[in-house]
Amino acid sequence: MTAITKHRLFWPAAILAVMLLANLIFTPTFFRIELKNGHLYGSLIDILLYGAPLILIALGMTMVIATGGIDLSVGATVAISGALACSIIADQPDQEAVGGVLTAVALALGLSLVLGLWNGLLVARVGIQPIIATLILMVAGRGVAQLITDGQIITINSAPYELIGGDYLFGFPFAVLIAVVVFTGTAVLTRRTALGLLLEAVGGNAEASRLVGIRARRLLVLAYVFSAFCAGIAGLMISSNIRAADGNNAGLWIELDAILAVVIGGTSLMGGRFSLAGTVLGALIIQTLSTTIYTTGVPPQVTLVFKAVVVTAVCLIQSPAFRAKAFRRRRPSAPAPAEAEVPA
């Protein structure tokens, strides 16, 4: 028991489980998954589907946060990537052509990489504080997205493109498959190679890392590029899901949700140790929270208060300091040593 509660993923997982169960009380059909029109359908699938872009962005954000940085520009990157892909597809004579869609996707992701490189160079080369370096792109990037779409919503009709974020492969949402692939890829990349260790070292103590010969700058740039890449994919997903690019609103404020997901997942904003699985759980918690708000009918005007309460509660439960204090209050007499370790 002690071993389980001590696992770093225990609390995020427990919270997610509790939230899902709470939904069951309000919506008895919440856990039902059925086959409709040849694809899976149900609230849980929705959570995964709509959570997929957030998971992706949060994964990228995890890398950046591990280095002790932060990336505010992901929302803008989401908008730019979607806008570019859709505007290219919209200009094509045959929107259904797979080749054209692939070109659009490649160009959009390419541009995302450039944006990540830009952030990375500002942080690692010029030495600007990450929050400000990425704020530049956050402000200007949205302008760029609107420039691409001319402020309009670009609607497209392209089945191949729709697959990315809105359609199903073998009845399973393709977006979720992408998220799974990216998650696995990231996990392999960081944990099967030494990348994760080196990132954590840089985030934990930059000067010490420099003195052991880690080329921190490259890693920093890499982290920002990866973050932008994930945001780029998420941008494609979001636009594909509604078959339209909305340069104004796509990914608006998603950076805050992503950061929240990372932190709920147990990664510290100070950098250092990171947990990819925790991030995924964090993103699912946030998406479940949104879905809960919609399905249980929380009135729109108190939505934010509700969100504040839940976020606070989630963070408090996660905090060892809080649990230790709450625990001590309940049990004033000194507990046996073995039990005393539980809150730690």
Added chain:
Amino acid sequence: ACGGGGEDTASGGEAGSGKIVLGFSQVGSESGWRAANTKSVKDSAATAGIDLKFSDAQQKQENQIASIRSYIQQKVDVIAFSPVVVTGWDAVLKEAQAAKIPVILTDRAVDSDASLYATFIGSDFVKEGEEVGKWALEEFKSATGPVNIVQLEGTVGSAPAIDRKKGFEATIASNPNLKVIASQSGDFTRAKGKEVMQALLQANPKIDLLFAHNDDMGLGAIEAIKAAGLKPGTDIKIATIDAVKDGMTALAANEINFIAECSPLLGEQLMELTKKAAAGEPLEKRIVTKETTFTPQQAAEVLSTRQY
């Protein structure tokens, strides 16, 4: 009050060159509707030979106030703006009045005293909500059982969202069968519209009517309804507001059943009013834009001629 120095000589040819200078402060660029609105104003100004000074408040009232002040300082001939919020314009309007610059409100109203501005041209959000309400009453007048309505609201706290909700809910109150069973904000966006609708569909097995505060949310919701294996416009009736091109297309395809128009094309009317105001002619206090409502048949007819 430019400290006597530099009477905006370089900042554009005003009275001297005979061209009228119009300072226009836009709310922002939050939607396609807004972009069409901006474009209309810019194009009409060019056609009408009016020198337009444009600023974008990025959704912030403080920016808009600062812009208007800056127009006053730059001594433009006429000021026009689409207020971000309804309230809080007295002070700056008084300043404009003191500087003898007529002010035209576009698109959205303010709650200041009518003597402070020259005229207000734009839609009436409450009326738009009422139009949809009236249509719903008509559409479901023969319904015997309860009619389950879900509403996709606009951004919480924004004027169109507040007013459209008010107008709609007040109108349908006359028929107790019509009941709003769920109302959530979709932030006026397609993505949110789809996501929220998907969740509402899970929670509410029987929905008869969807009222979305704008086309975009309605279009998103259509996707969600399709994903749930239902037929939009048939299994669930849909009514929206705006009448942008994508919305009209869906309406013509019978996926939406009713749209109340909210026209962004104020440009031409605005320029006429600007000229009059600059010439000192008296203006009507309230000019409602020419707006209408559309059914699928009407949509099919006008679709080819829609500009936005």
Added chain:
Amino acid sequence: MKRSPRETGHIQGRDEAMVASEQEVLAMDAREERSVRGRGRLTAILEARLRREYLPVLVTLALFVVLFGTGSAIYPAFGSGQVIIDLFIDNGFLLVAAIGMTFVLLTGGIDLSVGAVIALSAMLSASLVEHVGLATIPIVLAVGATLGFLMGYVIHHFEIQPFIATLAGMFLARGLCFVISIDQISIKHPLFAEWPHIPIQLPGDMFVKPTVFVALAVLGLAFWTLHYTRFGRGIYAIGGNEQSALLMGLPVARTKIGAYVVSGTCSALAGMLFATYTLSGTGVHAVGMELDAIAAVVIGGTLLTGGSGYVLGTLLGVLLLGSIQTLIRFEGTLSSWWIKIVTGALLFVFIVLQRAISSKRSPDG
């Protein structure tokens, strides 16, 4: 320093040389010789310090001057004194909020709730002032302080990361706005609608408004607090190294929570200034203003890691951001998206310039 360290060292050295062995005397002589040479080094250290510590602020000042010069060269009306005064009038609330943010950033924290608390305060002011009049001011300040306290408490005692705790605070404050009223409330009460708007004439056909003095008073107060009180020095100490501050016996809990209370109170005051400026209360006010505040503070030379920065830099940061806006407003032909792009580009130019100039000789260079 009045006495030269050399003398002091000498006298004291003899005093304490009770157990002076021969080696010790030798070593001491060596030390004295070092102190003689040390003179040159000392001034060098001092100069280096001047440059390193105040440079970001000075660079921001220089950039501000350059920006203003360029502005007036392009648009003659831009260069007037009134435009500068307007910067203060139009950005007073941002200045006050950014000052509060400076306290928090100096401790190494962050406060994302600023914009929402501003909205909440404006909302509260709007709905209260008709009923309680002047008492609105203390009530709103107390609400801001309480929110700040709660966030600080959670951050310190439950070790919740500031980013997250204040993000929750942001949700809460903005949510409360809509709970108070979903509608927009307009303000007609003279406390907000008239008194703060009385223009005060200055020589040269210029005028200021009373709100400017409020903002400047807050600036002065903040400067005094940060540099002349134990609380203020504690804030720098915590930003330098919280663990050390604790071990040195500083009241870390009180100081850290205090920083958030200051920020909450400043946001509340900023909210009231905002209310006087916009004469309205609504939940959609001041969205994202925390980012403007953070940007202003950081451009003013404060490090987000804490412990280093000056509130005067914050003033310059606010003015710089404000003049970018003014410049764009004077330009007046940009489309909505170009405004964003140009804002971002100018931000980029200034941050990079500032960074490039002030870090000419950084150790990692």
Added chain:
Amino acid sequence: MLRMTGITKDFPGVRALNGVDFRLLPGEVHALMGENGAGKSTLIKVLTGVHSADSGEVRLDGAPLTIGSPKQAQAAGISTVYQEVNLCPNLTVAENVFIGREPYRLGRIRWKETRRRAAELLARFQLDIDPAAPLASYSLAVQQLVAIVRAVDISAKVLVLDEPTSSLDRDEVERLFTVMRRLRDDGVAVLFVSHFLDQVFDISDRMTVLRNGRLVGEFETRALSRVELVGHMTGRVLRTLEELHAPREDVREAIASREPVLAARGLGRKGGIAPFDLDVHPGEVVGFAGLLGSGRTEAARLMFGADGADSGTVRVGGSASALRTPGAAIGRGVAFCPEDRKTEGLIEELTVGENIVLALQAARGWLRPLSPARRAELVGKYITALSISPADPDIPARNLSGGNQQKVLLARWLITQPRLLILDEPTRGVDVGAKAEIQKLVVSLAGDGMGVVFISAELEEVLRISHKIEVLRDRAVIAEIANEADVTPERLLEIIANGVAS
């Protein structure tokens, strides 16, 4: 005066203190002794309220005392210098001395007064530093002195010094002792921790010995011999340290005739160290001797490329170039163990194992990770070789005691098998036994052909193992002397004072 009884403190997985009794009398200097990880620092932290004890009682002047925070400890009259320098680097020296107690008048801090008083206090320690300069601009040793100045000035009843002398040279130590004696004579109880037996026997009146978190006993210093003390600390009988002797002349010559692993020519950095030449040959141990701030650290950092040099070249195995980055140096087989392990060495959050493999992994690049098995093997080997305790590679490095952290850093570099190892104060805070181990290790590494640069504030130590010694003063290398039999610490000091001439 102060009595602690039955103190027990558990950390997850370790019982750091187990029923320890401790008493401190007024007017005595009391040494707290024990090997690395014995629990000295933990006992001090329990006393000052940083950690709360799981059980046990503290009484001050007979009255029970609950101390919840260092602040309360200070208020109760206990002032402390902790093992790792714990000051704020961003504040000025004067502020660090006075923060929390600044002179106030008319609601504002009197800065002039603060600086004046700080200058006075610093002068008492003959520290010629600018009280208005940020602390970060001074070396670790100076920072340690400032921490002491602060604690001494606060001191009311009890002064606690946890390894205050670890990076001080003997001059500074003597000055500190003078102050300690004076305080003792004024009736202050002084608690002192050090791994330097000479110092302990010099200053302390009584001592308490801990081993593995348990109390071994309390002893009168006069009645105890060194061998006995070490026996109590380690539980074993001491093997003499004197096994190591200054290397013989023929050996030195043989070594000097080899191709140097590192040859620095005119290497220097403005404001850091004047240009100097240095050859390090394979198998040679080069000692750096000098007083505080003489530039030893600066010189070492230039040889490693940790700072960019303004002038000169370094030739490491082949081509001559200025080393621009640590990476370049590591690539050529140079390793550097910095003196400030907390900020420049350890990554506290990572585990012991991860810290140990970090340099090797960085050199291999991220694409070639060590296999888990290989990693476990290497880590296990060095944990045993350096007797790092607890011997668990998976606990965060921050949980190790100071001395053990130092060993982790050593392991990190040894694992890369460098050709040249630069050690800046590697024996800082390391206990007698381990210190001897490290010295032996250095000698044996050199025996295997590694070049070593060895920096230590302890001249005896430098003399014991170096082949040649660079003497530094005022940020310049003033002499290079061969370590012949007649070179004594006294002679080194003389050279530092007068140059080689005499």
